[in-house]
Amino acid sequence: MYDFDTPAPRAGSGAIKWDLRGSAFQNPQALPFWIADSDYFSPPELTEALCDAVRRCVFGYVDPTPSYREAVADWFRTRHGWEIDPDWIVPATGVVSEIANLVRAFTAPGDKVLIQTPVYDPFAGVVKAAGRSLAENRLIRGEDLRYTMDFEDLERDLRSGVKMMILCSPHNPVGRVWTRDEVTRVAELCQKYGTLLVSDEIHWDILMPGHAHFTAGLAGTPENIIVLTAPSKTFNVAGLKCSNAVIPSGALRNKLVTWQQQFHIETPNNLGLVACEAAYRLCAKWCDEQNEYLAKNAKLVSDYIAEHLPEVKVTPLEGTYLMWLDTSASGVGSVELCRAMTKEGAILNDGLRYGDDGFVRLNIACPRAQLEKGLEAVVRGYLAAKNRGK
Ligand SMILES: Cc1ncc(COP(=O)(O)O)c(C=O)c1O
Incomplete structure (x- = not known):
């Protein structure tokens, strides 16, 4: 079995996803779930x-x-x-x-x-x-x-x-x-x-x-x-x-x-x-195991959101490691919503950049513990932005 649980040390390595957290998102401590690369190690x-x-x-x-x-x-x-x-x-x-x-x-x-x-x-x-x-x-x-x-x-x-x-x-x-x-x-x-x-x-x-x-x-x-x-x-x-x-x-x-x-x-x-x-x-076997790991991450996201933010609709994931969440029930635009999530500790992409306000994109290619921590920040950010908008 390959290891997808150990986080790769990426901060400070020049990794865009990690090292632009301060300059592009104004929160150098937030966990990154934006640009599409992965946070575990490549195949040995x-x-x-x-x-x-x-x-x-x-x-x-x-x-x-x-x-x-x-x-x-x-x-x-x-x-x-x-x-x-x-x-x-x-x-x-x-x-x-x-x-x-x-x-x-x-x-x-x-x-x-x-x-x-x-x-x-x-x-x-x-x-x-x-x-x-x-x-x-x-x-x-x-x-x-x-x-x-x-x-x-x-x-x-x-x-x-x-x-x-x-x-x-x-x-x-x-x-x-x-x-x-x-x-x-x-x-x-x-x-x-x-x-x-x-x-x-x-x-x-x-x-x-x-x-x-x-x-x-x-x-x-x-x-x-x-x-x-x-x-x-x-x-x-x-x-x-x-x-x-x-x-x-x-x-x-x-x-x-x-x-x-x-x-x-x-x-x-x-x-x-x-x-x-x-x-x-x-690396075919590594690829298969990664798919199994990602499927469990996707299930974690669906279950967690269903429990903590049932009004957010999770698009069923068939392929890619990018999840598309309908956050329109918040009544807050996706740029503002992402800003609030970043402040709480999770950087996602706003849906507006892909052509749909009211959605956010979440990259799940990371160790499960990182995803769990990120989801807590997503929920906090969502609720903070929604309550502010009332
Ligand atoms: C659909 C799609 N095409 C291309 C790319 C980027 O590919 P490259 O880095 O080879 O330009 C991405 C990266 O997220 C992507 O999602």
């Missing part, structure tokens, strides 16, 4: 592979090796049932920066790029920064608090001429793991209207019991699909800057690579590649 096998690489004392320019490509392709096949040609992989230094590159390489200024809100905020940021216009397909929340896609609205948007759609799968922040049917419908609609589907699947390995991820790579046709994924969330190696774009179409791949060459956009650094290969070759 991965750390050992990095130590071995460091001991070799060679840090020159590198290109992803055939062995790296095979490891990535094997993971895709064994974990996600997706058979790819290793040559389809375009390694990159991050998913968001790669989305920014794709927007610029495959659309023109003024073109429409569609996102499904509420959603991870950098999607809108990179589209707007590139001078493209945003099309917004709002997700629908059902009585069971589960979100689904508004396919009618999506088709209307795509018909009106959308160059690219960015799918978030599994979805941050609403925690959905889109089903085979949903992903297939999206891919078919994109194909029908000539829209390039860019599927951000960075959270695809973080799955709650009973949920299986269906990659858009199995639904799209080569001409209209690009899948982005990374070991960064699953194995907590975001700081090593290594992700993988999978582009089945040779024409699209060449276009992107040629576009990136203009700016000397490079492949990941050598330790990022080592970590990715080690994660995919050696």
